[in-house]
Amino acid sequence: MRLALVAALAGLQLASAQAVEADVDLHMPAQPLAAALEAYSRATGLQLIFRPESVAGLSSPAIDGRYSRADALRHLLKGTALNVQTVDDHTLAIKPSQQNPDNIEKPDAAATLPAVKVVGQAAYDATDPYNPDYALPNASSGTKTDTPIMETPLNVQVISKQVLKDQQVIRLDQALKNISGVSVANGNNNSAGPSNAEQYTLRGFATSTLFRNGFRMDAGSTWYGNGQQMANVESVEVLKGPAAILFGRVEPGGMINVITKKPRATPYYAINQQFGSYDLFRTSVDATGAINSDASLLYRVNASFQSNHSYRDLVESDDKFIAPVIQWQIGAKTQATLEMEYQHKRASEDFMILPTDGNNRFIDLPHQRNLGEKNLATTDGYFAGFNWTHQFNEDWSIKHQVNFRRREVRQGPSTLPIFLAGNTLSRVVYGINPETNDTLANILDLTGHFTTGALKHTLLVGGDHYATDYFQDLTFGGIGFTLSDIDINRPAHPGPGLVLDPSLRQLFAQKTDNFGAYLQDQIELTHNIHLLGGFRYQYVHSKIFRGGADGVLRPDEFGLPQTDDDVTPRVAVLWQPAASLSVYGNYVENFGANTGRFSFVEGAAFGKALAPETAQQWELGAKSELFDGRLRLSLAYYDLTKQNVATLDVARGAACGNNFCYLSVGEVNSSGPELDIQGEILPGWNAILTYAHQDVRVTKSSDTSGQIKVGNRLQFVPENTASAWSTYEIQQGPAKGLKFGGGVSLRDYVVNANNQTRSVGNTLVGLMTGYSFKVGKSKVTAQLNVDNLLDQRYFTDASPVTDSGYGYVSFSNPRSFIGSLNVEY
Secondary structure, eight states, X not given: OHHHHHHHHHHHHHHXXXXXXXXXXXXXXXXXXXXXXXXXXXXXXXXXXXXXXXXXXXXXXXXXXXXXXXXXXXXXXXXXXXXXXXXXXXXXXXXXXXXXXXXXXXXXXXGGSOOOOBOOSSSXXXXXXXXXXXXXXXXXXXXXXXXXXXXOSSOEEEEOHHHHHHTTOOSHHHHHTTSTTEEEOSXXXXXXXXXXXXXEEETTEEEOOEEETTEEEOOOSSSOOOOOOOTTEEEEEEEEXXXXXXXXXXXXXXXXXXXXXXXXXXXXXXXXXXXXXXXXXXXXXXXXXXXXXXXXEEEEEEEEEXXXXXXXXXXXXXXXXXXXXXXXXXXXXXXXXXXXXEEEEEEEOOOOXXXXXXXXXXXXXXXXXXXXXXXXXXXXXXXXXXXXXXXXXXXXXXXXXXXXXXXXXXXXXXXXXXXXXXXXXXXXXXXEEEEEEEEEEEXXXXXXXXXXXXEEEEEEEEEEEEEEEEEEEXXXXXXXSOOEEEESSXXXXXXXXXXXXXXXXXXEEEEEEEXXXXXXXXEEOGGGEEEEEEEEEEEEEEEEEEXXXXXXXXXXXXXXXXXXXXXXXXXXXXXXEETTEEEEEEEEXXXXXXXXXXXXXXXXXXXXXXXXXXXXXXXXXXXXXXXXXXXXXXXXXEEEEEESOEEEOTTTSSTTTSSOBEEEXXXXXXXXXXXXXXXXXXXXXXXXXXXXXXXXXXXXXXXXXXXXXXXXXXXXXXXXXXXXXXXXXXXXXXXXXXEEEEEEEEEOOXXXXXXXXXXXXXXXXXXXXXXXXXXXXXXXXXXXXXXXXXXXXXXXXXXXXXXXSEEEXXXXXXXXXXXXXXXXX
16 A cells, blocks of 8 residues: 555656645644545645545544655555545545555546545635635536536526625625625615615516525515525525526526535634624634544534614614534435524614605605614524435435424514604504514435436436415504604604504414426537426415404405416526537526415405416526636626516505505516626636626506506616626735725616606725734634725615605615624634
8 A cells, every 4th residue: 555655656746746845834633534635635735536435434643744745645644545646737536445556546547536626725625614716616506416607507606705704794785796687675774784674686576585505585574584694604606597497486587595604524613703883793603523533423503693783873783693513424325414593683673764745756864863763673583404415326316405494573562654744754553473484395306417328417306395384463553553753853762652552463374385396407418518408397375364353363355275386497508619618598487476465456355366477588698717717707698577577556555455465567578788707817816897787677567556657667676787896815925915905886776666766876885905814823814894985875765655755765874894803723
């Protein structure tokens, strides 16, 4: 064995003498061999390729000092029956010895190994905590098969952990500004932590649904969104366009998939302390490593605590979060993972409003003025997930996920604006005790690789079942709904009449079952042509219940249950004439049931259920990778049409059986180009550049009220958006580790539903600077970020409420600072 190792290393010296003979400083404890090889590769810049099962259960001795690369690897493999094989000047393959371990194996066998790449400075493992890459090579959201982005005939973008670090992202909307065609929809836009009404617009269509590692998380209410915590987020993937074939009921504009951090064999610990404007104080920790000696049991724990106030009066927030994960490598072919999350958030619900004149024009007031009360709501979020995978052989594998998620909200008494006359705003008093949203999901995927003649197939067959149970216990404050008045010019807090009336209790419950089955085939032809085709059958069954002061739920009077189903196909083709260039096209259909949404019926006591939403999209695009894949460019043009678009009927209010009424717009078309550039231009110089032009207009209207007309632009969708962000870290000399950068984001003006009110666009500038240095074996980073550097103050997403004297807006956040001190070891 040792003769083989020495011979292999001698061959490596002949191929790349300088790379092997150069000495490196190594300080590594005794640990699982997989972790040791990973650390070795990161320190030396050599790429290692090996099978996970070949190193499972093996350990390496400690190493501390200055070694040549050859001596260091010899030391780490001491006592094992592993051979080293030279693949090229920078790559070694590690394989178990065969009948003749003293011989050096031929390089051709390495090409058949499933690559587990643990790479040094040139390219990192995507999950390495020290990975500085802006452009990641793979994404699972498009195909569920972790296909390289350059071989995926869809527009998939990834926000890496380094981008999240550089921009000090603590809210999801801050991360999504790095993706073209994505913007924040109308909702709370306060600095008191994650927005309570998280809605994001992708390709013109708003959604409050997020995904966690492919698990759909519906908001359940228009008042309270997902409140995504960022402490355990590894990266964020955005799939543009319909994703119904693999993920079921989603908006056709696309999906946002949050990828969480996974356990690692290499021990890693980090603590990050952030502080900033409006009393922001945030502490987060990250710890991972092996539980036992053979690294078959791994753990990871992420936790955070955040508290802050706001530029808005009476608005505050505190948020506690913990997410433990345990991963068990049961055998060479079977792995199981148990994940948990708990989040406790206490935050103000801030309804941002301004008065309007007789022509529905807004009258500006100081933006810090709050015309509500403190409106504190307590949200508890629970998540438990168990998934296991089994590799039958090199070609076939199965994955099963069982996930449960609950969000529980309690609030009250609080205020909601109703009517403004003169300077007096009348507000209804309400309380929520509680609102719960439960989701139980089963997801099963079978993946296989096989050939038919000259065609190589990757087949995915799967199914899922989502059972959701939403419940709200809502109580109002007295007859007349005007018990709490406030002067908009001289608000006195707390306002009078903040008392709930038990006789005005309203119960609402909705139970929905979503069943889906899907099939997808990725086919690789000759001449680097890739085909993708598949379809999904979706079945949705929903029931609604209501109750009153007696606390008894009864079946809804609308004649539900409501049942919808559909088959949605997807076909795509991609040609890769060179490794650095891909061109593609796709056609996709989408399905989304309008469960729980009703339209007003003249002369009837209640409304009627809206028809399900459908959509179709054509897309053409090109992708290119430069500088060995460190910089990626994506250009796409899409044409997306959606039918039965549901829009809130502000003229009807809650006339649909004590439920909000909606308008079925008819048909909306969204089209335009999108450009995304991200990655490393030169060593240490990273950049992001995005641009999207979205022409989103009503093409057919079924609205008889005259609000929605053919040719109208869809509300709150900017026609043009763009962003640029760049950082540079000094690589050599006494200033090594100093980083500085900044960016700008631009958003065009938007209009409301009837296109009568126009909100201004905006240009926001941000800066950052940081410095990383070593203290013993630890890496310490100090950083400062400034958002809205020019202190632009404006309001957008303005929408007057008919005949009420006021309207909803989203105020800009003023200039703010956030500093941090991060220690990793």
